[in-house]
Amino acid sequence: MKSKKLLISLGLAAVLVVAFALPACNGGPTEEFWYTPEGEKISFDITTIGSQYGDIGLMVVEDLQDFGLDVTHEILDATTFLEYLYLPNEGEMEAAIYAEDPSPDPWNDWIWGELADPLDYGYLWNPAWYDNDYYDQLHLDNYVAPNLSAKQEILFEMQEILNEDVPMHWLVRDEFIAVHRTDNWGGWYNEMGGYVSWINEWSIREATQLGDETQLRIGLLALMPNMNHEPDVLFYTNVGCLYLMLVYENLWFYPKIGEDLGAAYDFVPKLATDCVVTYEDDGTGGTNQVWTIDLREGVKWHDYDTSGKNFSADDVIYTMQYIHGHWNNNKPMNWTAVEENDWEPLPEHVLVEKINDHQVEWRFIEGYHQNEGFFPSIYLWDAFAPEHVFNAEGAPDDPLSWTGNYTGTGPYKFKEFVADDYLLLERFDDYWGKDVPEVGLPEPEQVLFKLYGDSGPMFLAMEAGDIDASEASAPPAKYDAYVANPDLEVEVVKDLSVYYLVFNLHPTAGYEPLQDKVLRQAIAYAIDEQDIVDIARGGFAEVAYSWMYNESPNFNPDLTMRDYDPTAAETLLLDAGYTKHA
Numbered sequence: 001m002k003s004k005k006l007l008i009s010l011g012l013a014a015v016l017v018v019a020f021a022l023p024a025c026n027g028g029p030t031e032e033f034w035y036t037p038e039g040e041k042i043s044f045d046i047t048t049i050g051s052q053y054g055d056i057g058l059m060v061v062e063d064l065q066d067f068g069l070d071v072t073h074e075i076l077d078a079t080t081f082l083e084y085l086y087l088p089n090e091g092e093m094e095a096a097i098y099a100e101d102p103s104p105d106p107w108n109d110w111i112w113g114e115l116a117d118p119l120d121y122g123y124l125w126n127p128a129w130y131d132n133d134y135y136d137q138l139h140l141d142n143y144v145a146p147n148l149s150a151k152q153e154i155l156f157e158m159q160e161i162l163n164e165d166v167p168m169h170w171l172v173r174d175e176f177i178a179v180h181r182t183d184n185w186g187g188w189y190n191e192m193g194g195y196v197s198w199i200n201e202w203s204i205r206e207a208t209q210l211g212d213e214t215q216l217r218i219g220l221l222a223l224m225p226n227m228n229h230e231p232d233v234l235f236y237t238n239v240g241c242l243y244l245m246l247v248y249e250n251l252w253f254y255p256k257i258g259e260d261l262g263a264a265y266d267f268v269p270k271l272a273t274d275c276v277v278t279y280e281d282d283g284t285g286g287t288n289q290v291w292t293i294d295l296r297e298g299v300k301w302h303d304y305d306t307s308g309k310n311f312s313a314d315d316v317i318y319t320m321q322y323i324h325g326h327w328n329n330n331k332p333m334n335w336t337a338v339e340e341n342d343w344e345p346l347p348e349h350v351l352v353e354k355i356n357d358h359q360v361e362w363r364f365i366e367g368y369h370q371n372e373g374f375f376p377s378i379y380l381w382d383a384f385a386p387e388h389v390f391n392a393e394g395a396p397d398d399p400l401s402w403t404g405n406y407t408g409t410g411p412y413k414f415k416e417f418v419a420d421d422y423l424l425l426e427r428f429d430d431y432w433g434k435d436v437p438e439v440g441l442p443e444p445e446q447v448l449f450k451l452y453g454d455s456g457p458m459f460l461a462m463e464a465g466d467i468d469a470s471e472a473s474a475p476p477a478k479y480d481a482y483v484a485n486p487d488l489e490v491e492v493v494k495d496l497s498v499y500y501l502v503f504n505l506h507p508t509a510g511y512e513p514l515q516d517k518v519l520r521q522a523i524a525y526a527i528d529e530q531d532i533v534d535i536a537r538g539g540f541a542e543v544a545y546s547w548m549y550n551e552s553p554n555f556n557p558d559l560t561m562r563d564y565d566p567t568a569a570e571t572l573l574l575d576a577g578y579t580k581h582a
């Protein structure tokens with residue numbers, strides 16, 4: 001089925017190429033453009049980086065040009081693009097196309113902050129410069145929803161607001177073409193986002209040896225300057241997240257979700273083995289919510305031979321106070337004190353207390369109680385660092401800048417890193433999981449993360465046998481050839497990525513006509529997303545309508561679906577006083 005769709009798509013692409021190459025008959029049609037009610041011609045740029053983003057950008061621009069908007073396409077290098085994307089007040093980009101990986105709820109709580117107050121906690125993370133106080137409050141309410149039904153109601157309303165205001169327009173969500181070699185390793189676990197991603201460490205942990213090779217080699221798209229324990233840097237790449245999971249470790253595992261999105265709520269013990277939630281009077285008429293966390297005993301740090309140190313409550317407290325960022329409402333913070341301190345969080349504002357070496361208590365103050373239906377989701381992300389290393393005499397004042405001592409508790413320990421080239425991990429044979437049947441000791445003696453700046457060379461390396469699998473989805477154009485290759489196995493699953501068109505709404509640096517949501521709504525109707533699915537993505541995608549995946553129970557089915565409808569777009573503009581003429 002996929003191969004047939006791909007052939008149809010390639011055929012359509014060829015027809016388009018021919019059509020655009022033909023000379024215009026009778027001098028060509030008269031060009032008519034849309035003008036604002038004030039008489040200004042609507043003219044703006046859509047900026048992308050290259051590869052699939054550029055392909056999608058080209059199709060979006062052509063659709064909008066066909067509709068009568070004077071839109072051009074600009075391609076930037078990735079570094080410059082991302083600097084501009086998250087600094088929209090600079091005004092270098094009027095509109096842009098990019099993609100994010102929301103992931104299943106509750107892991108996707110973070111993504112809604114991408115459109116939160118740009119002048120406060122959302123600053124540098126709001127590419128639209130969208131500012132809506134009511135949306136901001138819902139964003140905060142979502143973190144502390146008392147139950148899953150309340151959470152769903154909040155998420156439904158957030159989707160309605162964004163669907164009405166259109167600070168960004170969602171385009172498509174990919175399917176993931178996962179490819180691995182069949183000669184050295186088996187046991188790949190393929191879930192949403194492919195064999196290895198920021199939510200999937202299972203392929204590495206459960207890889208099975210098929211031959212004599214003892215090194216598992218995985219290609220990743222990331223150019224990393226260092227591997228310091230900087231969560232805010234490492235979170236932005238799959239290699240960084242895998243590094244935090246395999247070398248340092250989190251309090252619990254990302255569950256295996258497969259097709260069951262509800263499994264994302266499961267508690268799968270890792271460094272924490274259990275938790276109990278109780279409530280206490282806070283002494284001011286309110287209630288503290290108390291999470292009592294039992295920590296796993298007998299967990300050795302990688303430097304145990306020289307330090308004699310096991311993971312303990314001291315590591316949890318130190319990491320939460322000095323390593324983890326504070327700006328997340330899933331964290332046990334005294335937010336009242338933070339506000340009184342002019343919103344400058346201090347280590348003592350983290351409400352964590354040591355009960356004994358293997359038990360801690362977190363306190364969430366009134367208004368910030370956590371949903372008991374799942375462990376506070378931020379601790380799926382945050383890995384724990386060794387207090388005895390980071391807080392030792394002579395250690396740098398900023399522990400996150402310390403290069404050279406990468407001591408964790410995970411199944412692999414740091415061996416070697418070459419910037420922008422590779423990261424080599426070596427198995428830690430004293431790993432606590434070796435004695436836990438449901439965890440175990442991984443078979444690969446080494447894991448090589450080979451780093452690439454582009455997917456083209458990465459897939460050539462796989463074809464040559466230089467890597468065993470990759471974090472990236474294979475190009476749709478290679479699908480049939482890979483299926484026919486006896487050295488490769490191909491499995492298609494849903495991807496994590498959602499592509500979107502975002503508008504720069506900064507009041508002074510943005511493009512003024514795009515401030516009108518009617519124009520943005522019309523633009524949404526004027527884009528043929530199904531064409532992007534069929535041609536730019538070779539049939540390996542679906543139309544997207546939200547950060548929430550279409551199959552999620554938290555996806556609002558009552559949204560106004562702005563599928564391709566140029567007539568509806570034209571009606572919107574004419575009713576609002578826009579005109580179209582040469």
